[in-house]
Amino acid sequence: MEKQELIDCHERIKPYIHNTPVLTSRLLNAMVGAQLFFKCENFQRMGAFKMRGAANAILQLPKEAREKGVVTHSSGNFAQALSLAAKSLGVPAYIVMPSSAPNVKKEAVRGYGGEVIECEPTLEAREQESEKIQQEKGAIFLHPSNDNEVILGQGTACKELLEDYPDLDAVFAPVGGGGLIAGTALSAYYFGTNCEVFGGEPFEVDDAYRSLQSGQIETNTTTNTIADGLKTQLGDKNFPIIQKHVKRIIRVTEDEIVEAMRLLWERLKIVCEPSCAVAFAAVIKEKEKFTNQKVGIIISGGNVDLGNLPF
Structure with missing residues:
Protein backbone atom coordinates (compact mmCIF):
# COMPACT_ATOMS: atom_id res chain seq x y z
CA MET A 1 0.00 0.00 0.00
CA GLU A 2 1.32 3.39 -1.01
CA LYS A 3 1.71 6.64 0.93
CA GLN A 4 -0.85 8.39 -1.28
CA GLU A 5 -3.45 5.74 -0.43
CA LEU A 6 -3.12 6.62 3.25
CA ILE A 7 -3.41 10.34 2.48
CA ASP A 8 -6.50 9.77 0.30
CA CYS A 9 -8.06 7.50 2.92
CA HIS A 10 -7.59 10.10 5.66
CA GLU A 11 -9.22 12.84 3.55
CA ARG A 12 -12.10 10.50 2.71
CA ILE A 13 -12.96 9.59 6.31
CA LYS A 14 -12.34 12.98 7.99
CA PRO A 15 -16.04 14.00 7.91
CA TYR A 16 -16.97 10.79 9.78
CA ILE A 17 -14.26 10.57 12.48
CA HIS A 18 -12.73 12.63 15.28
CA ASN A 19 -9.10 13.73 15.24
CA THR A 20 -8.55 12.39 18.76
CA PRO A 21 -6.44 14.14 21.41
CA VAL A 22 -2.94 13.18 22.51
CA LEU A 23 -2.40 13.09 26.28
CA THR A 24 0.83 13.18 28.26
CA SER A 25 1.73 12.60 31.91
CA ARG A 26 4.88 13.78 33.67
CA LEU A 27 4.46 11.06 36.26
CA LEU A 28 4.20 8.27 33.68
CA ASN A 29 7.16 9.79 31.78
CA ALA A 30 9.23 9.68 34.97
CA MET A 31 8.11 6.14 35.69
CA VAL A 32 9.16 4.86 32.27
CA GLY A 33 12.11 7.22 31.71
CA ALA A 34 10.81 8.32 28.31
CA GLN A 35 8.47 10.93 26.84
CA LEU A 36 5.14 9.21 26.26
CA PHE A 37 2.42 10.43 23.90
CA PHE A 38 -0.93 8.65 24.25
CA LYS A 39 -3.12 8.83 21.12
CA CYS A 40 -6.57 8.54 22.71
CA GLU A 41 -8.78 6.57 20.36
CA ASN A 42 -11.04 5.88 23.35
CA PHE A 43 -12.40 9.36 22.45
CA GLN A 44 -13.11 8.26 18.86
CA ARG A 45 -16.71 7.98 17.69
CA MET A 46 -18.16 4.73 19.15
CA GLY A 47 -15.19 4.63 21.50
CA ALA A 48 -12.44 2.95 19.46
CA PHE A 49 -10.06 3.30 16.50
CA LYS A 50 -12.14 0.85 14.49
CA LEU A 142 -16.15 -6.67 5.65
CA HIS A 143 -13.44 -8.26 7.77
CA PRO A 144 -12.60 -6.45 11.03
CA SER A 145 -8.85 -6.54 10.44
CA ASN A 146 -7.80 -8.45 7.32
CA ASP A 147 -9.00 -5.97 4.69
CA ASN A 148 -6.80 -3.44 2.90
CA GLU A 149 -9.32 -0.59 3.20
CA VAL A 150 -9.76 -1.33 6.92
CA ILE A 151 -5.97 -1.42 7.43
CA LEU A 152 -5.58 1.96 5.70
CA GLY A 153 -8.31 3.45 7.87
CA GLN A 154 -6.74 2.17 11.08
CA GLY A 155 -3.41 3.64 10.00
CA THR A 156 -4.81 7.17 10.10
CA ALA A 157 -4.63 7.23 13.93
CA CYS A 158 -0.82 6.97 13.79
CA LYS A 159 -0.76 9.41 10.85
CA GLU A 160 -2.51 12.03 13.03
CA LEU A 161 -0.16 11.28 15.93
CA LEU A 162 2.89 11.84 13.71
CA GLU A 163 1.39 15.06 12.30
CA ASP A 164 1.34 16.35 15.90
CA TYR A 165 4.66 14.77 16.94
CA PRO A 166 6.74 14.06 13.82
CA ASP A 167 9.92 13.14 15.72
CA LEU A 168 8.70 10.05 17.59
CA ASP A 169 11.32 7.31 17.97
CA ALA A 170 8.78 4.52 18.44
CA VAL A 171 5.06 3.80 18.37
CA PHE A 172 3.35 0.99 20.27
CA ALA A 173 0.02 -0.61 19.37
CA PRO A 174 -1.83 -3.65 20.72
CA VAL A 175 -2.02 -6.71 18.45
CA GLY A 176 -5.23 -8.68 17.94
CA GLY A 177 -6.39 -9.27 14.39
CA GLY A 178 -3.49 -7.18 13.10
CA GLY A 179 -5.36 -4.35 11.37
CA LEU A 180 -4.30 -1.61 13.78
CA ILE A 181 -0.64 -2.55 14.01
CA ALA A 182 -0.37 -3.05 10.23
CA GLY A 183 -1.90 0.38 9.57
CA THR A 184 0.23 1.92 12.32
CA ALA A 185 3.37 0.39 10.80
CA LEU A 186 2.53 1.78 7.35
CA SER A 187 1.98 5.28 8.76
CA ALA A 188 5.20 5.15 10.78
CA TYR A 189 7.07 4.06 7.64
CA TYR A 190 5.60 6.77 5.40
CA PHE A 191 5.17 9.69 7.82
CA GLY A 192 7.74 9.07 10.56
CA THR A 193 11.51 9.52 10.56
CA ASN A 194 13.22 6.30 11.63
CA CYS A 195 10.14 5.61 13.75
CA GLU A 196 10.05 1.97 14.85
CA VAL A 197 6.79 0.13 15.56
CA PHE A 198 6.33 -2.35 18.40
CA GLY A 199 3.35 -4.51 19.25
CA GLY A 200 2.01 -5.47 22.65
CA GLU A 201 0.38 -8.89 22.98
CA PRO A 202 -0.85 -11.00 25.92
CA PHE A 203 1.09 -14.21 26.62
CA GLU A 204 -2.29 -15.98 26.65
CA VAL A 205 -2.94 -15.12 22.97
CA ASP A 206 0.55 -14.70 21.53
CA ASP A 207 -0.19 -15.93 18.00
CA ALA A 208 1.32 -12.81 16.36
CA TYR A 209 4.55 -13.17 18.35
CA ARG A 210 4.81 -16.81 17.25
CA SER A 211 3.82 -15.95 13.67
CA LEU A 212 6.74 -13.54 13.34
CA GLN A 213 9.08 -16.24 14.63
CA SER A 214 7.79 -19.04 12.39
CA GLY A 215 7.13 -16.93 9.29
CA GLN A 216 3.55 -18.22 8.95
CA ILE A 217 0.22 -17.33 10.55
CA GLU A 218 -0.13 -19.20 13.84
CA THR A 219 -3.31 -19.79 15.85
CA ASN A 220 -4.18 -19.82 19.56
CA THR A 221 -5.39 -22.91 21.39
CA THR A 222 -6.66 -20.84 24.33
CA THR A 223 -8.06 -17.32 24.59
CA ASN A 224 -7.85 -16.92 28.36
CA THR A 225 -7.09 -13.19 28.51
CA ILE A 226 -8.76 -10.12 29.97
CA ALA A 227 -7.91 -8.33 26.70
CA ASP A 228 -11.10 -9.45 24.96
CA GLY A 229 -10.37 -7.38 21.84
CA LEU A 230 -7.13 -9.29 21.12
CA LYS A 231 -8.41 -12.84 20.81
CA THR A 232 -8.47 -12.89 17.00
CA GLN A 233 -5.57 -13.86 14.77
CA LEU A 234 -3.62 -12.27 11.91
CA GLY A 235 -4.70 -12.51 8.29
CA ASP A 236 -2.98 -12.87 4.91
CA LYS A 237 -3.35 -9.15 4.11
CA ASN A 238 -1.97 -7.68 7.32
CA PHE A 239 0.65 -10.31 8.17
CA PRO A 240 3.08 -9.39 5.32
CA ILE A 241 2.91 -5.72 6.38
CA ILE A 242 3.63 -6.70 10.00
CA GLN A 243 6.53 -8.92 8.90
CA LYS A 244 8.05 -6.08 6.90
CA HIS A 245 7.45 -3.05 9.11
CA VAL A 246 6.99 -4.14 12.76
CA LYS A 247 10.23 -4.25 14.72
CA ARG A 248 9.10 -6.63 17.46
CA ILE A 249 6.17 -7.86 19.52
CA ILE A 250 6.49 -7.73 23.30
CA ARG A 251 4.39 -10.16 25.34
CA VAL A 252 2.84 -9.23 28.68
CA THR A 253 1.14 -11.12 31.50
CA GLU A 254 -2.45 -10.66 32.66
CA ASP A 255 -1.23 -8.95 35.85
CA GLU A 256 0.88 -6.54 33.80
CA ILE A 257 -2.14 -5.67 31.65
CA VAL A 258 -4.32 -4.94 34.69
CA GLU A 259 -1.59 -2.83 36.31
CA ALA A 260 -1.09 -0.79 33.10
CA MET A 261 -4.85 -0.30 32.80
CA ARG A 262 -5.04 0.92 36.39
CA LEU A 263 -2.23 3.42 35.78
CA LEU A 264 -4.00 4.82 32.70
CA TRP A 265 -7.24 5.24 34.66
CA GLU A 266 -5.49 6.79 37.68
CA ARG A 267 -2.92 9.00 35.96
CA LEU A 268 -4.48 10.00 32.65
CA LYS A 269 -8.02 10.03 34.10
CA ILE A 270 -9.38 8.17 31.10
CA VAL A 271 -11.67 5.18 30.59
CA CYS A 272 -9.73 2.61 28.58
CA GLU A 273 -10.30 -1.08 27.98
CA PRO A 274 -7.85 -3.89 28.84
CA SER A 275 -6.86 -4.45 25.20
CA CYS A 276 -5.39 -0.97 24.86
CA ALA A 277 -3.53 -1.25 28.16
CA VAL A 278 -1.52 -4.07 26.57
CA ALA A 279 0.50 -1.59 24.47
CA PHE A 280 1.36 0.51 27.54
CA ALA A 281 2.18 -2.64 29.53
CA ALA A 282 4.67 -3.58 26.78
CA VAL A 283 6.38 -0.17 27.08
CA ILE A 284 6.67 -0.56 30.87
CA LYS A 285 8.00 -4.11 30.52
CA GLU A 286 10.95 -3.08 28.36
CA LYS A 287 11.29 0.55 29.48
CA GLU A 288 15.08 0.43 29.73
CA LYS A 289 15.22 0.01 25.93
CA PHE A 290 13.36 3.31 25.41
CA THR A 291 15.16 5.56 27.90
CA ASN A 292 15.02 9.24 26.85
CA GLN A 293 13.10 8.36 23.67
CA LYS A 294 9.85 9.85 22.41
CA VAL A 295 7.31 7.05 22.36
CA GLY A 296 3.77 7.10 20.94
CA ILE A 297 1.17 4.70 22.32
CA ILE A 298 -2.15 4.04 20.58
CA ILE A 299 -4.88 3.89 23.23
CA SER A 300 -7.10 1.76 21.05
CA GLY A 301 -10.47 2.01 22.80
CA GLY A 302 -12.57 2.70 25.85
CA ASN A 303 -15.50 0.32 25.53
CA VAL A 304 -15.25 -1.37 28.89
CA ASP A 305 -17.89 -3.08 31.00
CA LEU A 306 -17.96 -0.82 34.05
CA GLY A 307 -19.74 -3.51 36.07
CA ASN A 308 -16.81 -5.87 35.55
CA LEU A 309 -13.59 -3.91 36.16
CA PRO A 310 -10.46 -5.89 37.09
CA PHE A 311 -9.56 -3.55 39.98
Whole structure:
Protein backbone atom coordinates (compact mmCIF):
# COMPACT_ATOMS: atom_id res chain seq x y z
CA MET A 1 0.00 0.00 0.00
CA GLU A 2 1.32 3.39 -1.01
CA LYS A 3 1.71 6.64 0.93
CA GLN A 4 -0.85 8.39 -1.28
CA GLU A 5 -3.45 5.74 -0.43
CA LEU A 6 -3.12 6.62 3.25
CA ILE A 7 -3.41 10.34 2.48
CA ASP A 8 -6.50 9.77 0.30
CA CYS A 9 -8.06 7.50 2.92
CA HIS A 10 -7.59 10.10 5.66
CA GLU A 11 -9.22 12.84 3.55
CA ARG A 12 -12.10 10.50 2.71
CA ILE A 13 -12.96 9.59 6.31
CA LYS A 14 -12.34 12.98 7.99
CA PRO A 15 -16.04 14.00 7.91
CA TYR A 16 -16.97 10.79 9.78
CA ILE A 17 -14.26 10.57 12.48
CA HIS A 18 -12.73 12.63 15.28
CA ASN A 19 -9.10 13.73 15.24
CA THR A 20 -8.55 12.39 18.76
CA PRO A 21 -6.44 14.14 21.41
CA VAL A 22 -2.94 13.18 22.51
CA LEU A 23 -2.40 13.09 26.28
CA THR A 24 0.83 13.18 28.26
CA SER A 25 1.73 12.60 31.91
CA ARG A 26 4.88 13.78 33.67
CA LEU A 27 4.46 11.06 36.26
CA LEU A 28 4.20 8.27 33.68
CA ASN A 29 7.16 9.79 31.78
CA ALA A 30 9.23 9.68 34.97
CA MET A 31 8.11 6.14 35.69
CA VAL A 32 9.16 4.86 32.27
CA GLY A 33 12.11 7.22 31.71
CA ALA A 34 10.81 8.32 28.31
CA GLN A 35 8.47 10.93 26.84
CA LEU A 36 5.14 9.21 26.26
CA PHE A 37 2.42 10.43 23.90
CA PHE A 38 -0.93 8.65 24.25
CA LYS A 39 -3.12 8.83 21.12
CA CYS A 40 -6.57 8.54 22.71
CA GLU A 41 -8.78 6.57 20.36
CA ASN A 42 -11.04 5.88 23.35
CA PHE A 43 -12.40 9.36 22.45
CA GLN A 44 -13.11 8.26 18.86
CA ARG A 45 -16.71 7.98 17.69
CA MET A 46 -18.16 4.73 19.15
CA GLY A 47 -15.19 4.63 21.50
CA ALA A 48 -12.44 2.95 19.46
CA PHE A 49 -10.06 3.30 16.50
CA LYS A 50 -12.14 0.85 14.49
CA MET A 51 -14.47 3.63 13.35
CA ARG A 52 -11.68 4.69 10.98
CA GLY A 53 -11.37 1.40 9.11
CA ALA A 54 -15.11 0.77 9.05
CA ALA A 55 -15.84 4.20 7.54
CA ASN A 56 -13.16 3.79 4.88
CA ALA A 57 -14.25 0.27 3.94
CA ILE A 58 -17.89 1.34 3.43
CA LEU A 59 -16.92 4.53 1.56
CA GLN A 60 -14.88 2.46 -0.89
CA LEU A 61 -17.85 0.26 -1.83
CA PRO A 62 -19.75 1.08 -5.03
CA LYS A 63 -23.19 2.64 -4.56
CA GLU A 64 -25.16 -0.49 -5.57
CA ALA A 65 -23.22 -2.62 -3.09
CA ARG A 66 -23.86 -0.15 -0.26
CA GLU A 67 -27.60 -0.37 -0.82
CA LYS A 68 -27.61 -4.11 -0.06
CA GLY A 69 -25.71 -3.54 3.16
CA VAL A 70 -22.61 -4.83 4.92
CA VAL A 71 -22.03 -7.78 7.21
CA THR A 72 -19.25 -8.66 9.64
CA HIS A 73 -18.58 -10.95 12.57
CA SER A 74 -17.18 -9.28 15.65
CA SER A 75 -17.45 -9.62 19.41
CA GLY A 76 -17.21 -5.93 20.05
CA ASN A 77 -15.57 -2.81 18.72
CA PHE A 78 -15.69 -3.50 14.98
CA ALA A 79 -19.34 -4.50 15.39
CA GLN A 80 -20.06 -1.08 16.88
CA ALA A 81 -17.84 0.74 14.40
CA LEU A 82 -19.44 -0.84 11.34
CA SER A 83 -22.93 -0.20 12.73
CA LEU A 84 -22.24 3.49 13.33
CA ALA A 85 -20.32 4.02 10.08
CA ALA A 86 -23.13 2.29 8.16
CA LYS A 87 -25.78 4.38 9.92
CA SER A 88 -23.84 7.59 9.13
CA LEU A 89 -23.83 6.59 5.45
CA GLY A 90 -27.38 5.19 5.27
CA VAL A 91 -26.23 1.59 4.77
CA PRO A 92 -27.82 -1.50 6.43
CA ALA A 93 -25.42 -3.35 8.77
CA TYR A 94 -25.75 -7.01 9.82
CA ILE A 95 -23.53 -7.95 12.76
CA VAL A 96 -22.84 -11.59 13.67
CA MET A 97 -21.87 -11.72 17.36
CA PRO A 98 -21.01 -14.70 19.56
CA SER A 99 -23.64 -15.37 22.21
CA SER A 100 -20.87 -14.95 24.80
CA ALA A 101 -20.18 -11.32 23.81
CA PRO A 102 -20.86 -8.83 26.63
CA ASN A 103 -24.45 -7.55 26.63
CA VAL A 104 -23.17 -4.00 26.83
CA LYS A 105 -21.55 -4.51 23.40
CA LYS A 106 -24.65 -6.12 21.85
CA GLU A 107 -26.80 -3.25 23.10
CA ALA A 108 -24.29 -0.72 21.77
CA VAL A 109 -24.46 -2.32 18.31
CA ARG A 110 -28.25 -2.10 18.34
CA GLY A 111 -28.03 1.49 19.59
CA TYR A 112 -25.86 2.37 16.58
CA GLY A 113 -28.41 0.85 14.22
CA GLY A 114 -26.83 -2.53 13.55
CA GLU A 115 -28.88 -5.72 13.38
CA VAL A 116 -27.40 -8.32 15.75
CA ILE A 117 -27.41 -11.99 14.73
CA GLU A 118 -26.17 -14.23 17.55
CA CYS A 119 -24.20 -17.44 17.00
CA GLU A 120 -22.14 -20.00 18.90
CA PRO A 121 -18.82 -18.58 20.17
CA THR A 122 -16.62 -20.31 17.58
CA LEU A 123 -14.95 -18.87 14.49
CA GLU A 124 -16.62 -21.56 12.38
CA ALA A 125 -20.09 -20.55 13.59
CA ARG A 126 -19.34 -16.86 12.99
CA GLU A 127 -18.20 -17.53 9.43
CA GLN A 128 -21.16 -19.79 8.62
CA GLU A 129 -23.68 -17.21 9.83
CA SER A 130 -21.91 -14.41 7.94
CA GLU A 131 -21.95 -16.51 4.77
CA LYS A 132 -25.68 -17.14 5.18
CA ILE A 133 -26.43 -13.39 5.44
CA GLN A 134 -24.29 -12.65 2.38
CA GLN A 135 -26.31 -15.18 0.38
CA GLU A 136 -29.73 -14.14 1.71
CA LYS A 137 -29.31 -10.35 1.69
CA GLY A 138 -26.58 -9.80 -0.89
CA ALA A 139 -24.64 -7.91 1.79
CA ILE A 140 -20.90 -7.36 1.36
CA PHE A 141 -18.67 -8.99 3.99
CA LEU A 142 -16.15 -6.67 5.65
CA HIS A 143 -13.44 -8.26 7.77
CA PRO A 144 -12.60 -6.45 11.03
CA SER A 145 -8.85 -6.54 10.44
CA ASN A 146 -7.80 -8.45 7.32
CA ASP A 147 -9.00 -5.97 4.69
CA ASN A 148 -6.80 -3.44 2.90
CA GLU A 149 -9.32 -0.59 3.20
CA VAL A 150 -9.76 -1.33 6.92
CA ILE A 151 -5.97 -1.42 7.43
CA LEU A 152 -5.58 1.96 5.70
CA GLY A 153 -8.31 3.45 7.87
CA GLN A 154 -6.74 2.17 11.08
CA GLY A 155 -3.41 3.64 10.00
CA THR A 156 -4.81 7.17 10.10
CA ALA A 157 -4.63 7.23 13.93
CA CYS A 158 -0.82 6.97 13.79
CA LYS A 159 -0.76 9.41 10.85
CA GLU A 160 -2.51 12.03 13.03
CA LEU A 161 -0.16 11.28 15.93
CA LEU A 162 2.89 11.84 13.71
CA GLU A 163 1.39 15.06 12.30
CA ASP A 164 1.34 16.35 15.90
CA TYR A 165 4.66 14.77 16.94
CA PRO A 166 6.74 14.06 13.82
CA ASP A 167 9.92 13.14 15.72
CA LEU A 168 8.70 10.05 17.59
CA ASP A 169 11.32 7.31 17.97
CA ALA A 170 8.78 4.52 18.44
CA VAL A 171 5.06 3.80 18.37
CA PHE A 172 3.35 0.99 20.27
CA ALA A 173 0.02 -0.61 19.37
CA PRO A 174 -1.83 -3.65 20.72
CA VAL A 175 -2.02 -6.71 18.45
CA GLY A 176 -5.23 -8.68 17.94
CA GLY A 177 -6.39 -9.27 14.39
CA GLY A 178 -3.49 -7.18 13.10
CA GLY A 179 -5.36 -4.35 11.37
CA LEU A 180 -4.30 -1.61 13.78
CA ILE A 181 -0.64 -2.55 14.01
CA ALA A 182 -0.37 -3.05 10.23
CA GLY A 183 -1.90 0.38 9.57
CA THR A 184 0.23 1.92 12.32
CA ALA A 185 3.37 0.39 10.80
CA LEU A 186 2.53 1.78 7.35
CA SER A 187 1.98 5.28 8.76
CA ALA A 188 5.20 5.15 10.78
CA TYR A 189 7.07 4.06 7.64
CA TYR A 190 5.60 6.77 5.40
CA PHE A 191 5.17 9.69 7.82
CA GLY A 192 7.74 9.07 10.56
CA THR A 193 11.51 9.52 10.56
CA ASN A 194 13.22 6.30 11.63
CA CYS A 195 10.14 5.61 13.75
CA GLU A 196 10.05 1.97 14.85
CA VAL A 197 6.79 0.13 15.56
CA PHE A 198 6.33 -2.35 18.40
CA GLY A 199 3.35 -4.51 19.25
CA GLY A 200 2.01 -5.47 22.65
CA GLU A 201 0.38 -8.89 22.98
CA PRO A 202 -0.85 -11.00 25.92
CA PHE A 203 1.09 -14.21 26.62
CA GLU A 204 -2.29 -15.98 26.65
CA VAL A 205 -2.94 -15.12 22.97
CA ASP A 206 0.55 -14.70 21.53
CA ASP A 207 -0.19 -15.93 18.00
CA ALA A 208 1.32 -12.81 16.36
CA TYR A 209 4.55 -13.17 18.35
CA ARG A 210 4.81 -16.81 17.25
CA SER A 211 3.82 -15.95 13.67
CA LEU A 212 6.74 -13.54 13.34
CA GLN A 213 9.08 -16.24 14.63
CA SER A 214 7.79 -19.04 12.39
CA GLY A 215 7.13 -16.93 9.29
CA GLN A 216 3.55 -18.22 8.95
CA ILE A 217 0.22 -17.33 10.55
CA GLU A 218 -0.13 -19.20 13.84
CA THR A 219 -3.31 -19.79 15.85
CA ASN A 220 -4.18 -19.82 19.56
CA THR A 221 -5.39 -22.91 21.39
CA THR A 222 -6.66 -20.84 24.33
CA THR A 223 -8.06 -17.32 24.59
CA ASN A 224 -7.85 -16.92 28.36
CA THR A 225 -7.09 -13.19 28.51
CA ILE A 226 -8.76 -10.12 29.97
CA ALA A 227 -7.91 -8.33 26.70
CA ASP A 228 -11.10 -9.45 24.96
CA GLY A 229 -10.37 -7.38 21.84
CA LEU A 230 -7.13 -9.29 21.12
CA LYS A 231 -8.41 -12.84 20.81
CA THR A 232 -8.47 -12.89 17.00
CA GLN A 233 -5.57 -13.86 14.77
CA LEU A 234 -3.62 -12.27 11.91
CA GLY A 235 -4.70 -12.51 8.29
CA ASP A 236 -2.98 -12.87 4.91
CA LYS A 237 -3.35 -9.15 4.11
CA ASN A 238 -1.97 -7.68 7.32
CA PHE A 239 0.65 -10.31 8.17
CA PRO A 240 3.08 -9.39 5.32
CA ILE A 241 2.91 -5.72 6.38
CA ILE A 242 3.63 -6.70 10.00
CA GLN A 243 6.53 -8.92 8.90
CA LYS A 244 8.05 -6.08 6.90
CA HIS A 245 7.45 -3.05 9.11
CA VAL A 246 6.99 -4.14 12.76
CA LYS A 247 10.23 -4.25 14.72
CA ARG A 248 9.10 -6.63 17.46
CA ILE A 249 6.17 -7.86 19.52
CA ILE A 250 6.49 -7.73 23.30
CA ARG A 251 4.39 -10.16 25.34
CA VAL A 252 2.84 -9.23 28.68
CA THR A 253 1.14 -11.12 31.50
CA GLU A 254 -2.45 -10.66 32.66
CA ASP A 255 -1.23 -8.95 35.85
CA GLU A 256 0.88 -6.54 33.80
CA ILE A 257 -2.14 -5.67 31.65
CA VAL A 258 -4.32 -4.94 34.69
CA GLU A 259 -1.59 -2.83 36.31
CA ALA A 260 -1.09 -0.79 33.10
CA MET A 261 -4.85 -0.30 32.80
CA ARG A 262 -5.04 0.92 36.39
CA LEU A 263 -2.23 3.42 35.78
CA LEU A 264 -4.00 4.82 32.70
CA TRP A 265 -7.24 5.24 34.66
CA GLU A 266 -5.49 6.79 37.68
CA ARG A 267 -2.92 9.00 35.96
CA LEU A 268 -4.48 10.00 32.65
CA LYS A 269 -8.02 10.03 34.10
CA ILE A 270 -9.38 8.17 31.10
CA VAL A 271 -11.67 5.18 30.59
CA CYS A 272 -9.73 2.61 28.58
CA GLU A 273 -10.30 -1.08 27.98
CA PRO A 274 -7.85 -3.89 28.84
CA SER A 275 -6.86 -4.45 25.20
CA CYS A 276 -5.39 -0.97 24.86
CA ALA A 277 -3.53 -1.25 28.16
CA VAL A 278 -1.52 -4.07 26.57
CA ALA A 279 0.50 -1.59 24.47
CA PHE A 280 1.36 0.51 27.54
CA ALA A 281 2.18 -2.64 29.53
CA ALA A 282 4.67 -3.58 26.78
CA VAL A 283 6.38 -0.17 27.08
CA ILE A 284 6.67 -0.56 30.87
CA LYS A 285 8.00 -4.11 30.52
CA GLU A 286 10.95 -3.08 28.36
CA LYS A 287 11.29 0.55 29.48
CA GLU A 288 15.08 0.43 29.73
CA LYS A 289 15.22 0.01 25.93
CA PHE A 290 13.36 3.31 25.41
CA THR A 291 15.16 5.56 27.90
CA ASN A 292 15.02 9.24 26.85
CA GLN A 293 13.10 8.36 23.67
CA LYS A 294 9.85 9.85 22.41
CA VAL A 295 7.31 7.05 22.36
CA GLY A 296 3.77 7.10 20.94
CA ILE A 297 1.17 4.70 22.32
CA ILE A 298 -2.15 4.04 20.58
CA ILE A 299 -4.88 3.89 23.23
CA SER A 300 -7.10 1.76 21.05
CA GLY A 301 -10.47 2.01 22.80
CA GLY A 302 -12.57 2.70 25.85
CA ASN A 303 -15.50 0.32 25.53
CA VAL A 304 -15.25 -1.37 28.89
CA ASP A 305 -17.89 -3.08 31.00
CA LEU A 306 -17.96 -0.82 34.05
CA GLY A 307 -19.74 -3.51 36.07
CA ASN A 308 -16.81 -5.87 35.55
CA LEU A 309 -13.59 -3.91 36.16
CA PRO A 310 -10.46 -5.89 37.09
CA PHE A 311 -9.56 -3.55 39.98
